[in-house]
Amino acid sequence: MTQADVRIPAEIAAHLVDPVVYGSDKLHETYTWLRANNPFGLAEPEGFDPFWVVTKHADILDISRQNELFRSGERQTTIIDKKGDAFVRKLTGGSPHLVRSLVQMDSPDHIKYRLLTQSWFMPPNLKKVEDRVRTIAKGAVQKFLATGGPAISLPTWPWAIPSTWSWTSWACRPRTRTVCCA
Structure with a gap:
């Protein structure tokens, strides 16, 4: 197999880097085409370094x-x-x-850092904090709905759950935290 055999057509590759496509049905159509015609392909969109596009679960597992x-x-x-x-x-x-x-680390750093926090995310430990996370999430959704839904400003909503969770994970009282979202 040559590089030409795996090259993704320019029009399809352009969709992969176009933010407008990500807000439309065109993205689903693009990946549907890739899965059917070029599930492991090389994208070379103008202005970008070439990158591999892998669309099949088995290939993703193999690569990982x-x-x-x-x-x-x-x-x-x-x-x-x-x-x-x-x-x-x-x-x-x-x-x-x-x-x-x-995500950005390779060996040997990746495994060292992963082992530092891996136990926190194991099912028994997640079960211990599940009620607290659900309470935080429900509170964030209620706050969101109280503002009228989609009209909420983006700097406020996306950070509501992660920032509250982060601060409560470190045992900070919610009223003492300062969250800056710019």
């Missing part, structure tokens, strides 16, 4: 087990154009990542 071959730390893990990538690298002294989380 090959960490040395499919690395995350060397390139952006989100779709960003070449200008954006250059800007981020300038800000970070060469790193492609504004934030270094587990």
Whole structure:
């Protein structure tokens, strides 16, 4: 198989990097086409570095087990154009990542950091905090609905659950926290 055999047509590749497509039915149509015609393909949209598009679950699982071959730390893990990538690298002294989380880490760091928090997210430990998370989520939804629903400002809503959860996880009283969402 050659690179030409796996190349995604330019029109389809362009859909993968177009924010307008993500708000329309065109995105579903694009991935439906990819799954049927090119489930493991190379996208080369104008203005972007080439990237692989993997649409089948079995392939994704296979890739996720090959960490040395499919690395995350060397390139952006989100779709960003070449200008954006250059800007981020300038800000970070060469790193492609504004934030270094587990998703952006390769061996040996990934496993070390993962082991630090892995037990927190195991089913028995999640069960211990389930009631608290549900209470926080219900409160956030009630607050959202009280504002009239979709008219709520974006800086307020998306952070309601994660910021409350983060602060309560660290045993801070809700009235003492300060959350800045800009």
